[in-house]
Each structure stands twice: as C-alpha cells, then as structure tokens.
Amino acid sequence: xxxxxxxxxxxxxxxxxxxxxxxxxxxxxxxxxxxxxxxxxxxxxxxxxxxxxxxxxxxxxxxxxxxxxxxxxxxxxxxxxxxxxxxxxxxxxxxxxxxxxxxxxxxxxxxxxxxxxxxxxxxxxxxxxxxxxxxxxxxxxxxxxxxxxxxxxxxxxxxxxxxxx
Numbered sequence: 001x002x003x004x005x006x007x008x009x010x011x012x013x014x015x016x017x018x019x020x021x022x023x024x025x026x027x028x029x030x031x032x033x034x035x036x037x038x039x040x041x042x043x044x045x046x047x048x049x050x051x052x053x054x055x056x057x058x059x060x061x062x063x064x065x066x067x068x069x070x071x072x073x074x075x076x077x078x079x080x081x082x083x084x085x086x087x088x089x090x091x092x093x094x095x096x097x098x099x100x101x102x103x104x105x106x107x108x109x110x111x112x113x114x115x116x117x118x119x120x121x122x123x124x125x126x127x128x129x130x131x132x133x134x135x136x137x138x139x140x141x142x143x144x145x146x147x148x149x150x151x152x153x154x155x156x157x158x159x160x161x162x163x164x165x
C-alpha cells in the first residue's frame with residue numbers, strides 16, 4: 001500500500017502560535033491543499049496524517065478540543081471526496097520524552113503496526129518542520145519539505161503535484 005504521510009498543521013491547514021490554538025475552533029485549509037489531496041488520492045496513495053499535538057499535554061487545549069477540531073477537519077475533507085485512512089497523533093508534552101513525538105519513530109511505527117501492508121519505499125512524507133524531515137529520514141521515506149532546507153524543497157503542499165505525475 002502506497003501512503004502519503006502528511007503533517008497537518010502548516011502543511012494542510014493553517015498553523016498558529018501555540019497560545020492561539022485555544023481559540024481556534026475550525027480548520028483553515030491552505031490554498032490548494034484540498035485539491036492536492038484529491039490528486040494524491042487519484043494517484044493511488046492512501047493518506048495518513050502524522051501530527052504532534054503537544055498542546056494537549058501542555059494544557060493549551062484539551063483532548064476534547066483536539067478531537068472536535070480534528071473531526072471537523074476530517075468531515076471537511078470527506079465532504080470534498082477525500083477519505084483519510086488514519087490519523088496518528090502525539091498528545092504528550094514536549095518534556096515527557098515519549099516515543100511518539102516527532103521526530104521519534106512512534107507514530108510511523110503505530111501506522112506500520114496497524115497497516116502491515118504499507119510499502120515505505122513507494123510512500124512519501126510531506127511536512128513543514130525539521131522534525132518531519134528527520135522522521136522521514138529515519139524510515140528512508142521520500143520527503144518533501146515545505147520551506148525547509150532539504151533535497152525536495154517545496155513552497156506548499158500543492159507543489160507535490162509536479163512530483164506525482
């Protein structure tokens with residue numbers, strides 16, 4: 001199974017300074033992100049979201065806040081014909097030293113365990129932070145970095161389309 005591993009905040013939807021997230025109730029999709037996700041699906045990739053949500057563990061938002069927001073995120077995608085295979089998130093604070101906060105391997109290990117037919121060599125990862133880049137590198141997954149110093153530097157998610165044709 002070919003997977004498009006995607007970071008959420010700053011990759012698909014707008015990201016905010018940490019302290020602003022408590023007031024954000026609905027996702028603002030970045031320009032072209034929905035169309036790009038449709039294109040990714042049309043190319044035979046399943047979509048898995050890989051996201052750090054340390055704001056939960058640090059008390060900025062609650063688990064319920066996250067779940068409501070993420071449900072709305074997924075509902076909006078579904079209304080646009082995009083079914084996300086799964087979302088793996090780390091709710092722990094940055095100081096908890098868990099195994100699932102990116103760039104540690106826990107979230108992708110969870111995905112591989114749940115979906116053993118994932119073919120990492122035919123999959124790719126898109127993110128906007130160095131922790132995304134490091135996680136992809138650890139699993140030897142092709143990486144596209146949004147405004148990052150990397151081999152496949154792109155300016156937004158929609159730039160991935162040119163690599164998928």
